[in-house]
Amino acid sequence: xxxxxxxxxxNVDKSFGLFRALDTLNASIREGEFxxxxxxxxxxxxxxxxxxxxxxxxxxxxxxxxxxxxxGIPPNLRPTNMVFQSYAIFPHLNVSENVxxxxxxxxxxxxxxxxxxxxxxxxxxxxxxxxxxxNQLSGGQRQRVAxxxxxxxxxxxLLLDEPLSAxxxxxxxxxxxxxxxxxxxxxxxxxxxxxxxxxxxxxxxRIAVMFEGRIAQIAEPKEIYQNPATRQVAxxxxxxxFLTSSxxxxxxxxFTATLPGxxxxxxHLAGKAIPDPASAIIGIRPERLRIVWEGETADPxxxxxxxxxxxxxxxxxxxxxxxxxxxxxxxxxxxxxxxDDIPVGSDVRITYxxxxxxxxxx
Amino acid sequence: MKxxxxxxxxxxxxxxxxxxxxxxxxxxxxxxxxxxRTGTLNxxxxxxxxxxxxxxxxxxxxxxxxxxxxxxxxxxxMRFLGSETGKGWLTISPPLLYAMLLLIGPIIVIVANSFxxxxxxxxxxxxxxxxxxxxxxxxIYRDLLMRSxxxxxxxxxxxxxxxxxxxxxxxxxxxxxxxxxxxxxTVPFWSGYLLRILSWKVILxxxxxxxxxxxxxxxxxxxxxxxxxNVNAVIITLAHSWAxxxxxxxxxxxxxxxxxxxxxxxxxxxxxxxxxxRITLPLTMPGIVAALMIxxxxxxxxxxxxxxxxxxxxxxxANAIQVQFGKASNWPLGAxxxxxxxxxxxxxxxxxxxxxxxxxxxxx
Numbered sequence: 194x195x196x197x198x199x200x201x202x203x204n205v206d207k208s209f210g211l212f213r214a215l216d217t218l219n220a221s222i223r224e225g226e227f228x229x230x231x232x233x234x235x236x237x238x239x240x241x242x243x244x245x246x247x248x249x250x251x252x253x254x255x256x257x258x259x260x261x262x263x264x265g266i267p268p269n270l271r272p273t274n275m276v277f278q279s280y281a282i283f284p285h286l287n288v289s290e291n292v293x294x295x296x297x298x299x300x301x302x303x304x305x306x307x308x309x310x311x312x313x314x315x316x317x318x319x320x321x322x323x324x325x326x327x328n329q330l331s332g333g334q335r336q337r338v339a340x341x342x343x344x345x346x347x348x349x350x351l352l353l354d355e356p357l358s359a360x361x362x363x364x365x366x367x368x369x370x371x372x373x374x375x376x377x378x379x380x381x382x383x384x385x386x387x388x389x390x391x392x393x394x395x396x397x398x399r400i401a402v403m404f405e406g407r408i409a410q411i412a413e414p415k416e417i418y419q420n421p422a423t424r425q426v427a428x429x430x431x432x433x434x435f436l437t438s439s440x441x442x443x444x445x446x447x448f449t450a451t452l453p454g455x456x457x458x459x460x461h462l463a464g465k466a467i468p469d470p471a472s473a474i475i476g477i478r479p480e481r482l483r484i485v486w487e488g489e490t491a492d493p494x495x496x497x498x499x500x501x502x503x504x505x506x507x508x509x510x511x512x513x514x515x516x517x518x519x520x521x522x523x524x525x526x527x528x529x530x531x532x533d534d535i536p537v538g539s540d541v542r543i544t545y546x547x548x549x550x551x552x553x554x555x
Numbered sequence: 556m557k558x559x560x561x562x563x564x565x566x567x568x569x570x571x572x573x574x575x576x577x578x579x580x581x582x583x584x585x586x587x588x589x590x591x592r593t594g595t596l597n598x599x600x601x602x603x604x605x606x607x608x609x610x611x612x613x614x615x616x617x618x619x620x621x622x623x624x625x626x627x628x629x630x631x632x633m634r635f636l637g638s639e640t641g642k643g644w645l646t647i648s649p650p651l652l653y654a655m656l657l658l659i660g661p662i663i664v665i666v667a668n669s670f671x672x673x674x675x676x677x678x679x680x681x682x683x684x685x686x687x688x689x690x691x692x693x694x695i696y697r698d699l700l701m702r703s704x705x706x707x708x709x710x711x712x713x714x715x716x717x718x719x720x721x722x723x724x725x726x727x728x729x730x731x732x733x734x735x736x737x738x739x740x741t742v743p744f745w746s747g748y749l750l751r752i753l754s755w756k757v758i759l760x761x762x763x764x765x766x767x768x769x770x771x772x773x774x775x776x777x778x779x780x781x782x783x784x785n786v787n788a789v790i791i792t793l794a795h796s797w798a799x800x801x802x803x804x805x806x807x808x809x810x811x812x813x814x815x816x817x818x819x820x821x822x823x824x825x826x827x828x829x830x831x832x833r834i835t836l837p838l839t840m841p842g843i844v845a846a847l848m849i850x851x852x853x854x855x856x857x858x859x860x861x862x863x864x865x866x867x868x869x870x871x872x873a874n875a876i877q878v879q880f881g882k883a884s885n886w887p888l889g890a891x892x893x894x895x896x897x898x899x900x901x902x903x904x905x906x907x908x909x910x911x912x913x914x915x916x917x918x919x
Contacts (some may be wrong), residue, residue: 248818268821281819285837290919294833295823297919346823 197260199224199350199382200245205254207240207406214240216406217254222350222384222399227376229385229393232403233429239278239354241403242386246275246352259349274343275352278359280335284328288319288338291327295346313345316375333364340372344379351376353385357392369396390430394418402426420463423554424474432510433476437519441552443470448552450475453517455495460550472555479510479525481549484532484541491544497522499537509533513541668890678886686891696875696892703855703872703896704903706786710793711851714801715843717794722805722842723835726812737806740799748796752863755792759783759864784866792864793854801846808842809835837918844911848904855900872896 198221207215215237222228230238243249244256247268256263258272268275274295283291292310301309314320317337322330330338336356343351356372357365373396376383387393393400394414401411402425410422421427424435441450448467449459452475460475467473485491500521501512509532512521524543526532535541635641669686672679690696725736743751758764759782766778782788812835820830836843858873865871872892879889 246822248821267826268818269824269826273822275819275822277815277819279813279815281813281815283816283819283834285915286919294820295825298824298829342819342823 198222199226199259200384201257201260202241202245203255203257205241205244205251205256207237207244207249208252214406215251218406218408220401220408220411222382224382225380227373227383227385227396227398229387229397229400230403231387231390231393231400231429234388236403237406238386238388238403242275242352242354242384245350245384246273247271248275272349273352274346274348274350275354276336276339276343276356278354278356280339280356280359282327282330282335282338282342284326286327287323288314288325288327288330289323291338292342292345294342309345313341316344316379317341332359332361333368336360336368340375344375348381350382350384353383355386355388358387358389365392372396394430402429404429419478420465420551421553422465424476427476427551427553432479432523432525434479434482434522435520436475436477436550437517438475441470441473441475443467443473443552448473448475454497454515455518456493458547458550460548460552462552465552467552467554469554473552474555476551476553477545477549479523482522482524482543482545484511484524484526484530484535485544486530491542493544493547495522495543495545497541497543499535499539499541502533502535502537504533509535511535511541513543665890665893668886669894671887673885673887675884686887687895689888690891690895696872699870699872699875700896700899702786702870704899706789706793706861706871707851707854707900708903708907710790710797710854711847713790714794714797714850715805715846718798718801718846719805719843721798722802722809725802726806726809737803740802743795744799749859749863751796752792752860755788755795756783756864759788759791783864785868786865788864788866789861789869789871792860793857796860797850797854800849804845804849805839805842808839808845812838832918837915840911840915844908847907847911851907852900852904855896 200220200222202218202220202222205215205218206213218241230241232238240249244251245258245263247263247266247270250264263271283294286294289310292313293306296306296309310323311320314323317340319334319337319341322334322338325334327338336359339356353372357368360368369392372383385393385396394417397414399411399413400417402409402417404425409426410417412420412422417426418430421430421433427433427435436452436455438450438452442448443462447459447461448470449457451457458475483491485494495515497513497515499511500514503510506528508525508527511524511526511532513524514521522543524541629637636645668678670682670684672681672683672685721740725733725740729736746754756763760766761778761780761783763782765782766775769775770778816834816838817830820834825833855871856873856876858871858877861869861871861874873896876889876892876896879885879892883889
């Protein structure tokens with residue numbers, strides 16, 4: 194693509210004393226993209242976001258926004274706005290004044306300012322709360338005010354630092370949908386920091402998964418989930434059965450392996466590079482395994498013994514012991530056919546899609 | 556069995572008391588040990604089924620029935636003293652009584668005196684308003700009161716304006732040396748109040764440090780005679796004396812300021828100056844008001860500083876009050892002056908608070 198990316202992160206390093214918080218990061222974020230930084234706490238995702246916003250400086254490397262280097266440019270002069278994790282609502286101002294805070298400096302004139310505030314409050318469905326003081330708001334309302342306050346500035350990039358983590362589950366899910374909808378509607382670049390895999394998967398155009406100051410994989414949600422680059426990524430996003438294998442070989446664009454208790458399998462690398470096949474590992478997602486019921490026939494069939502059962506309402510997760518495999522195989526099955534009634538200790542037959550196996554760097 | 560249970564709960568209560576009053580850890584440990592031992596004893600007999608009284612045993616030491624059983628059969632007074640509120644009152648009552656006695660006692664004496672009259676050494680206890688008439692209408696007292704108010708308000712604002720950057724620096728850039736910085740700020744207070752005033756006399760005096768320094772640098776050809784024995788000297792000395800009392804409340808209010816609010820303000824386009832005016836200043840206004848009041852109210856009544864560095868132009872109302880209680884031996888007039896000053900200072904202080912509240916609302 195010839196289009197210049199909205200944000201370019203070039204060889205960014207950050208050290209706090211001897212601790213290396215960020216290690217040679219490279220990424221580019223496109224205009225209008227919903228980009229998520231996903232990782233466990235302490236992986237450096239917030240530090241990176243704060244650097245984009247100008248609240249931290251890289252120890253080396255540089256960050257470009259809209260093609261311009263942001264080195265030495267303070268937050269107030271950057272084309273970014275941030276929704277803080279604590280929301281940072283000004284307690285001495287009311288909702289309208291909070292939203293108008295950044296507009297005051299632009300001297301737009303009273304009418305223009307008012308109409309932009311009204312519009313921003315409508316966008317986040319808070320029109321009625323204008324006169325409410327900043328310290329009298331609920332968590333969800335604070336989150337919306339923080340969002341309106343940032344959006345009213347019409348930034349090129351909106352930075353969101355775990356904006357939903359303080360909300361309860363129901364509200365969080367609702368806000369996920371609303372945020373995604375809002376981003377599509379106004380079309381500006383969103384960079385979201387989150388440790389919630391489902392949040393990242395459901396909202397993002399692309400996700401950067403980070404561990405210990407490094408980016409492990411940048412890809413679209415589906416690609417990240419279906420074809421994780423490393424064992425860490427697979428483990429962090431959803432469940433993954435890591436399988437014991439022998440005679441694992443990578444040749445060209447495919448791989449072959451013998452899985453004790455399961456059989457010989459082949460699979461595609463799907464554009465992935467496995468630099469060190471010796472430490473690579475084969476895996477399969479639990480939902481790609483299926484119970485074969487009595488009377489049914491299926492082609493690859495594995496037999497095993499149910500050692501544990503967990504009921505989750507719509508699905509049941511079974512742990513199945515397979516001879517030759519060191520770890521129990523986790524099978525997630527919908528409850529339509531009675532997976533929730535399979536007794537622990539019984540023998541089950543399992544089938545799988547032949548192309549469901551993925552290879553990951555260990 | 557019930558006794559045993561009660562014993563257990565008493566021990567638990569004792570344990571809590573032991574923690575509350577921060578007794579030596581040894582004793583607390585002893586209580587804890589004893590409580591645990593009785594607890595296990597009960598549990599042991601309970602599970603073995605040897606109770607024999609047909610009573611249900613409550614084995615859970617946190618079961619709500621225990622404190623209730625303990626309270627049964629006690630007078631309401633005892634029950635109140637046993638409750639958390641009662642314990643609170645019990646804890647603060649000695650200092651509270653002491654403080655009330657020392658605060659209200661003198662005020663009653665002063666107010667009573669201000670309505671009496673004195674003829675040489677005898678006090679006439681018939682009600683009169685003459686003292687107030689004299690205190691509020693005689694030009695000398697009016698002038699002294701106005702000067703006192705001027706000095707104290709000026710000192711308060713000067714002190715807060717000078718203290719704010721210090722508090723700001725310690726709070727924002729003190730890092731892990733915050734404690735050390737605060738300690739350093741209090742160091743001047745290790746010397747006596749008089750000593751500090753006298754050292755200003757040494758600095759500002761005709762042949763003082765400042766004059767001789769400026770002379771030797773050739774900036775002035777003869778000593779400046781307006782440095783000391785005037786209102787300015789009083790203001791300088793008082794501002795220095797009260798600096799730490801202003802720094803501490805300002806520091807506390809700056810510490811409470813959520814730093815992410817400043818980041819949000821920066822994010823929304825404000826540079827450092829606007830951030831200060833729109834966020835830091837309004838949100839630390841309570842600290843500013845506290846600092847102003849802490850400095851202003853006592854300085855109105857200061858009489859040592861004006862006496863030592865104020866000269867005849869620096870005399871304040873407190874000096875006049877002192878004279879009435881001393882040499883002039885007119886306690887009722889002195890009392891009336893004191894009460895008038897107290898009331899007027901309260902009004903001025905209230906006015907300043909309202910003014911700053913209005914200012915806070917303007918800073919948006």
